[in-house]
Amino acid sequence: MTTTTYPQQRLSRELTVTLPGALLLLLMVSPVVWALAISNWAPGLEVLRPMALLGLLVGIFFARLPQLAGWAAHTFSAALALTWAIQLISPLMDDRLTTWRDQATELLIRTIIWARVINAGGRGEDILLFVFVLCLLVWALSYGSAWMVLRQGWTWRPILLNGFVALINYTYVLPKPTLAFFIFLCAALLLLVYQHVLQRQAFWDAAKIEYPDLLVVRFLTSAAVMVGLLLVLTAMMPGEVSLERATQTWDTLSSPFRTAREGWEDLFSTIHAPPGAGSGAFTTGSAPLGGARQLTTDLVMEVRSTEYEYWRGTAFDRYTGSDWQNTVGEQARAALGAASREQARTLKAADEPIPLRDTLARRQVDQKITLATDRLDDLIMVGGSASSVSIVTQIEHNYLNEGGTLVANYDETALMVSPERLRAGQSYTVTALVSGADVASLRAAGSDYPAWVRERYLQLPDTVSERTYELANRLVDEAGVRTPYDIALLYQSYLRTLTYNEQIPAPPAGADHVDWFLFTQREGYCDYFASAMVVLLRTQGVPARWVRGYAGGEFDAERGVYMVRENVAHSWPEVYFPGFGWERFEPTAASYTNLPQRPLTATFGSDPSEPSIPPSPPEPARDFEELDEGLEPHTAPPAVVVTPHEAPVPAAGLELWRPLAIIGGMVGMLALLWVLVYGRWRYEIRGLSRTRAAYAGMALLASWGGMRQADQSTPLEYGAALAAELPEQRRTIERIVGAYAREQYGGPQRGASGLPSLEEQRALHFALGRRIILRPAAPFGRAGANRDRGRAPRRA
Structure with missing residues (x-):
């Protein structure tokens, strides 16, 4: 053990300091980046992990090179970040961009277009550019954290920076990455301990005080035990906070992070909305078929309409085997030669007619929509087809x-x-053409599809398995159906026999997600049911598309409005019939869905202005053999009565044992804390001579009580300051300091000449321990200075 760093010891000392810090940085940054990578903001975010890892390694290496100036290190780091980011996202770019230079030029062009759109007041929609920017931000986070900790000696700044990113992501995604957040929290606490120990080592080196080897590792081991105990005891504490109060607290704490997230969405409006993210990101260019989802009961909007409808948000035309893509905007951009999808959109003034061609059997209905929350994607919902x-x-x-x-x-x-932000409380009216097509008319619609329908809505990727085609053909052959309408009804009935389940695992990598749903998982939620039906229909040459929005909602009879909540966010298939346009089907047998109602034949003499009766709750799933030859069945089940969960009756004596358990736990924790502190204190002074152990033990306990030795003070000056704070222990302190000064500066002495007895040292330790608990308000040295004013300090 030594405080002097000889040339042969420099490498060992550097590794002792750097390796624990690097490990803690890895533990702190990794969960933040991992949570971002699984957040489903956009496809391709798996590149964030290698991006962050290299950024962290570069930051550690540059930070521990004192010869490398900061400006040079940051310049090299920025160049590496750009090069590595382009290399990582190259698989997401066009295959024709084969060289790094071509890929970099493409990103530069996309950046210029994006900047022009934002500067013109628009919203960015380039998902590739979003991934690229996120890669650079992750690099800055990891590299900057390493630089701040290992070069600047800052701790709170990187912790707050990583915590800010983690909380922004935490307020957005579902399910919450709770494990990642707790790993980050533990690493941050240990990083604080690490930085404190380094500061103390620097102080001891300046004061030429010896300390044991591997002090950082020992401190971190003790701190890790304490952090683990703290988390375990916190998890065991009884939770009596009401859900309402917890929700209010979380809303207050997460408000600034939601604001930051909304600003980010203005720059990249096409990022995905993970399930439960609220009223945002329906305008995304792609929608992946992922794992479990969790939705809240927050009210999204109220709709006043004489017709029950599903409220369409976005329609997707292209299936890739793992997600759905909306390519309509890109096709319009290419046709017009516009710079972006947004610029290719057609601007319509208020109440300006929208000319439609497929209007057979459609009637006009006004739908007044009132928003309950801000519509982060500014999407306008419609039931049917909007005419204004x-x-x-x-x-x-x-x-x-x-x-x-x-x-x-x-x-x-x-x-x-809407080109303007849609805010909570705002209302708008959509005049929609709602389908009233009957079964006979749809059966007779035929299959003379327009060219634009055949080109884009029969597309299937190579990932669709042979057994999917075989299932589609077998169902049709067994049922003996021929018309597109009957085929759609057949697949709808078959899929409703599968189990609805929102808590499913993510499909395996490389598998076609519809194949996995139909033959392996055999259960899922609306995204999978709708996808399976569209794929099955396209195998039979029936054009269909995948649509996302909201199911009809709960009808409030007193107010005459449909209450649409987040938990009815839904996806469903729409099938194209020549002349009639897109017709909704419902393969998902969930509690919030409804089968579409169609009469057997066309009806005459009905009053289209007469309000229709809101539909009853949907029927349970039927066997697909029950395919109706005429009117699609719809039977109203008995009313569902929702009862609150019964509170468990506490067992006898529970109220007595709970406080006893809490008190016992606190006593046990205090005892364990004392054992750990005493054990560490004894461990730190082991191997020292009796004189040096006495001085080091006294100084360590005193520092815990707020009485640290100043860098410029000698041992005798420090002893005088301690004696002024503890006058009853003056004689013991002076004898320990005197013996230490003689041995430290006058050479080793025989035995422990001049040291106080063990009983006197225990009394001093007891006094210092009482000082740790009952620390006075006055700063160390002020009281002693007042008492010893005018007395010159004695120097060694």
Whole structure:
């Protein structure tokens, strides 16, 4: 043990200091990056992990090179970050961009276009650019954390920075990455201990006080035990906080992080909304089929309408085997030669008509929508097909080439958004054309599909398995159905026999997600049911698309509105019928869904203005053999009565044992704390001579009580200050300090000449321990200075 760093010891000393810090940095940054990578903000976020790892290694290496100036290190780091980020995201780019230079040029062009859109007041929608920017931010987070801790000696700044990112992500994703957050919290606490020990080592080196080898490792081991005990005891404490109070507290604490997230969404509005993320990100360009989802009961909007409908948000046309993509905007951009999807949208003034072609058997219905929360994606919902909107609207639709002239095709509308932010409490009215098609008419609609329908809504990737085709063909052959309507009804009935379950694992990598759902998992939620039906229909040449939005909601009879909550966020298939347009089907047998109601044949003489009766709760799942040859069945089950969970009756004596258990736990924790502190104190002074052990033990206990030795003070000056604080122990302190000074500066002495007895040292330790608990308000040295004013300090 020594405080002097000789040349042969420098490497060992450097490793002793750097390795624990590097490990703690890895433990702190890794859960934050891991939570971002699984947050489902966008496809391809798995590149964040290697990005952060290299950034952390570079930060550690540069920080421990004192010869490397800060500006040079940061310049090299930025160059490495750009190079590594482009390399990692290259698989997400066009295959024709084969060289690094081509890929970098493409990103530069995308950045310029994105900046122009943002500067013009628009919202960014380049998901590749979002992944690239997130890679750079993750690099800055990991590299910056390593630099601040290992070069600057800062601790709180990197902890707060990582915590801020973790909390922004935590307020957004579901299910919550709780384990990752607790790992980050433990690493942050240990990093504080690590930095404190390094500061104390520097002080002891300056004071030429010996301390044991591997002090950082020993302190961190003790701290890790204490942090673990703290977490275990916290988890065992009884929770009596009401859900309402906990929700209010969380809303207050997470408010600034939600604000930061909303600002981020303005820059990249097409990032995915993980399930339960609220009223945001329905405008995303792709929607992955993932694992479990969890939705809240928060009210999203109220709809006043004479017709029950599903409220469509976004329609997706392309299936990739793992997600759905909305390519309508990109096709419109290419047709017009626009710079972005957003610029290719058509602006419609308030109440301006939207010309539609497929209007057979449709009736006009006004739908007044009142938002309960801010609509972060500014999406306009509609039941049916919109013919006008009461506010200014941007419509993302495709185009038809008629005789060399581009004509807007509003029958292929993917979404509608407001150019202004839609706020809570705001209302708008959509005049919609709602389908009233009957079964006979849809059966007779035929299969003479327009070219734009055949080109885009029969697409299937190579990932669709052979057994999926075989299942689709077998069901049709066994049922003997021929018309597209009957085929759709057949698949709808078959899928409703599968189990609805929101808590499913994520599909395995590389598997076609519809195949996994149909043959392996055999249960899932609406995303999988709708995807399976669209894929099955397309195998039979029946055009269909995948739609996401909200199911109809709960009807409030007193107010005459549908209450649409977040937990009815839904996806469903829409099938195209020539002349009639897109018709909704419902393969998901969930409590919040409803089968569409269609009469057997066309009806005459009905009053279209007469309000329809809101539908009853949906029927349970049926066997697919029960395919109706006429009217789709809909039977109203008995009313469901929701009763609160009964509170458990406490067992006899529970009220007595609970406080006893808490008191016993606290006493046990205090006893364990005393054992750990005493054990560490004895451990730190082991191997020292009796004189040096006496001085080191006294100084260690005194520092815990707020009486640290100043860098400029000698042992005799420090002893005088301690004696002034503890006058009853003056004689014992002076004898320990005198013996230490003689041995430290005058050479080793025989035995422990001049040391007080063990009983006197125990009395001093007891006094110092009482000082740790009952620390006075006055800073160390002030009281002694007042008492010893005018007395010159004695120097060694």
